[in-house]
Amino acid sequence: MPTLNEEDGIGECIERITTALEELKIHGEILISDSSTDRTPEIAREMGAIVVEPDGKGYGYAYRYAFERARGEYIVMGDADTTYDFESIPRLLEPVRDGTADICMGSRLNGEIRDGSMPTLHQYIGNPLLTKFLNVFYGAGVSDAHSGFRVFTREAYETLDLNTDGMEFASEMIMEAGAKDLHIEEVPIIYHEREGEETLDSFQDGWRHVRFMLVNAPGNLFSIPGIMLGVVGLAIMAIAYSGLSIGGVSLGPHSMIAGSLLVLVGFQVLCMGVFATVTSDPIRRPTDPITNWMTSSLRLDRGVTAGLAMFGLGAVYAGIMISQWIASGFTQIPLLMADIAAFTAIVIGLQTVFNSFLMSTVASQ
Known part of the structure; x- marks a missing residue:
């Protein structure tokens, strides 16, 4: 349990854990990762818990610091504010112990949320939306992605590449599990009202979760939107240039300009997805064939050659238009569509051309 001034709830949490261990008839340790200025560590030690003091800051860092020092085959994590009933540990441990799950989570949204235990904004908007993000982007397949009550094997923990220090740690664990095909099960739990002062900043911490999910899925953030913009733009340009009528309406030069802008923006956004994939190690790499081809096959010489060829075709076409305009004595304006x-x-x-040079530069660093 990570603790930051939890003297009002730490004792009850330890009592519940002790009850759960006695029910299971197994030996366990209670590890407190503490950064408190109140009596939390003293109370924990008096009740037989092991207290460690992380040498860094943050919710995620406190957990990672403790995980590295935990000695058990199975690890249980949860907050020390009495919101989670640790007497439910046997129910969460069962599928992990049986080998049917690598991680088991307590689902608050599928269970019972007691009055006053969770803000309405979190219960009906924040947590469901963040969970939806995780399921769509990372294939997590869970109902309550940000429940902090979890049980997992040491092997599963060592499989996960966990690096974050802040509240986004809860998302990172599920994102990594989904990306590495670990099996997650959920058990409905009761979520209780907390003891002590709330330390969560709803909007700031929520944004940290969203930002972390987005930047670690460049395919969803850049590649897919870029491809969609480009395809729509090309379709508009083709219809406008051909003069094809749709429902009795013909697209004119303004539609052609709009299509062109969509193509240009879409191409640049797609390139951003390539750069993000090449320069970082995202949890969920893009799966679309265009980005994969560009990241694996496109080299500086090929990119420059393709760019110069595209530039040459456009320049030749533009040159023909300009020469016709000059030949007419600057009286016949070329077709705007062309x-x-x-x-x-x-x-x-x-x-x-320039994106190829940029990608070559960043890829070599």
Whole structure:
């Protein structure tokens, strides 16, 4: 248990854990990762717990510091504010002990949330939305991704590459588990009202979770939106350029410009997904074929060649338009649609050339 001034609840939590261990008839240790300025560590030691003091700050760091010092085959984690009933440990331990799950979580949203134990905003908006994010982006398949009451094997812990120090640690564990195909089961639990002062900053901590989930899934953040923007933009440009009528309505130059802008933005956003994949080690790597091809096959010489070819086609087309305009004595304005298509190709070509150099630079560092 990580503790920060939990003297009001630490005693009750230790009593519940002791009851659970007696029911299981197994030997266990109660490890407190403490950063308190009140009597929390004294109370814990008096009740037989082992107290360690992390040499760094943060919720996640406190957990990681304690996990490295835990000696058991199975690890139970939870908050020391009495919100989790640790007498339920046997129910969460069972699927892990039987080998049917690598991690078992206590689900508050599938269980019972007592009055006053969770803010309405968290219960009906925050936690469900964050859980939805995790399930969509990382395939976690859980109902309550941010429940802090969890049981897992030491082997599962060593499989996870956990690095965060803050509140996003709760998300990181599930993201890593989903990305590495660890099996997660859930058990409904009762969530109780806490003892002591609340230390959670709802909006700041919620944003940290969302930001962490997004930056570790560059495919969802960059690649897929970029591809969608590009496809929509190309479709609009093709319809506008061909003069095809849809429902009696023809797309004109303004639609052509809008399509061009979507293509340019989409291509750059897609390139951001490639850069994010190459320069970092995201938990969930992009799975779309375009990003995978660009990250694995596209080299500086190929990128520059493709960019120059695209630039050349656009430049030749634009040159023809300009020469016709000059030949007419500057009286016949070239077709606007053709100009937009040509200059779109020129810009995409330049983007490809310079992005190839940038990717080569960052990839070599």
